[in-house]
Amino acid sequence: MPDSPTPQPSDNPPVAVKGKHDEFIKKSIPDHLITLSPARRKALKGANPEAVQWYSTVTAEQRVELQKLVVARIKAQGKLDKTMGKILPLTDFARPLLEAALKDIGHTMDVNEVYLRLYSTVENDDFGVSEAFSVRTMSLLQAALHNFEEVETGEGHFTDDSGFISRPDEQGHFKPYVTLLSIQAFVQLCRSLDLGTLYQTYLKTFLDSKSEIYQSLLQSHFIDHHKSVLMADAYVAMLKGDITVEHFKMLLVVISGPQPVRIEGKPVWYRSIRMWDMTLRGCVVFEPRIKFFPASWIIVWIPGDPHHPLKYYSSHDAFQAEMKRKLTPERLTVPRSHELTAYQQFLSQFIDQSQHPEYYNRLTEPFTHAPPPPVVLPGGTVTDEDGRWSIRANSPIDLPAFTSRVLSAAPAVNASVVPLNPRDEWYQADLWQKLLEGMIKKTLADGRSLAISTEDADAAYLVRRTSHYFGLFTLVLNTVSFVVPELGLVMLGAMAVQLLHETIEGIVEWSAGDVQSAWEHLSDVIENLAIAAAGGVLLHVGVNPLIENLKTITLFGGKTRLW
Secondary structure, eight states, X not given: OOXXXXXXXXXXXXXXXXXXXXXXXXXXXXXXHHTSOHHHHHHHHTOOGGGOGGGGGOOHHHHHHHHHHHHHHHHHHHHHHHHHTTSOOHHHHHHHHHXXXXXXXXXXXXXXXXXXXXXXXXXXXXXXXXXXXXXXXXXXXHXXXXXXXXXXXXXXXXXXXXXXXXXXXXXXXXXXXXXXXXXXXXXXXXXXXXXXXXXXXXHHHHHSTTSHHIIIIIHHHHHHHHHHHHHHHHHHHHHHTSSOHHHHHHHHHXXXXXXXXXXXXXXXXXXXXXXXXXEOTTOEEEEEXXXXXXXXXXXXXOTTOSSOSEEEESSHHHHHHHHHHHHSOSSOOSSOOOSOOHHHHHHHTXXXXXXXXXXXXXXXXXXXXXXXXXXXXXXXXXXXXXXXXXXXXXXXXXXXXXXEEEEOSSOOOOEEEEESSTTOTTOOOOHHXXXXXXXXXXXXXXXXXXXXXXXXXXXXXXXXXXXXXXXXXXXXXXXXXXXXXXXXXXXXXXXXXXXXXXXXXXXXXXXXXXXXXXXXXXXXXXXXXXXXXXXXXXXXXXXXXXXXXXXXXXXXXXXXXXX
């Protein structure tokens, strides 16, 4: 869900020490930075101003224009956040319903703290478990969202070792949780409650095109926000040299609409990006071409991309090569990591949750570990050291080798440009409406994947259930998210360097370390002012010797700076 726009203090507020330039710096910080959400302030604090080398060539007029576009984008983001914030996150929606259902049958339980430990026979090896018995450990809420198939309601489907436990600690230790509730009764309750169907119905009350919130707020706020994002991204791309002035003018026509867009005498078509067979929802390719003739060049928009949110490519092959470079790990750790790289994780946000397992598999490869020494635990359960799988045995046996997945050194990346409207390549749909429809489709699909309905469970929708397990037990974010571009590293860096230039004269000549030190000081002041805006006592940030040694000067034209 979108971050709340209400500023909140951080866990570690700055130290209360007054610097001689504090008042000047506070007056230099614009309101739109103070009202950023906590998560966005944290991201801004981590920005690297030194990475924004292109800013040194920007004229005074361009800096003013960039500031206007940044403010417009943040304001539009705030309106959309407020609208989307009306929609409860999945866990906030589901938790009270499950706890109420349990209470109705006489059991008061914290569904996030009480866990299930389920032992059952395994009919396949899709999750890397033994061919004999599998073990699943998850909270009551996770279990209810995952739901159960009808066959799992049968007596004896889960062995007598199954039961309720406390939340496992970091070492995997837990205690039995004593309750009169039976496993079968809980399974049946989850199926009858059917959180998956309830959440789909709930989402549609907001996202259906006939709903009041859609017609009065969502449609206009979403489109206004995305137009402001493209406008800011296009302007920055022009300043960076990622697109030309003519490209920028073309994109202005796209934003203003609805007239046909042309460049170099060719119509501009809106396309989607597919990675393998997965659509990147919310990403757009602008492709000038004559019908039935190949495009000579394209402009690709991947909102929030940490390198190039908007960029010109001389050909489809050039774009394919760039995506391969970005998705290939720069270096591999020893031992090989199973975690995706930062860019691989970034790109996953545009892919439907149900396709995350396939995406992960495309970027990783199997790795076989040597089998550990045989071991038998009380009760005849044989397990590996990390508890990744277990089997039943009456005596010590040799354990099989364990196969996991690790990052591929050279993934076979396949990025392609496909029609925005797959039914008709040459039908020019409304770009903004298609982006909104894509966000809604992804939201509903992710909700369906992460909260399995009883109907889907019985229909054995293996892809959806695999996706749900993947979300629970791997690094893939287990939440219903909206395709709403966040402030990426490029925009955050631009915001940081712009504030530095508006506060300190001559900072372009400073060393990288001094620039970073100055930015850390200013970002602490931003955090401080946000604390005050939230109703807290205004604290003064720690004294920075670098800032303390500066003096106040007045420039030709009347502006004041530190120097």
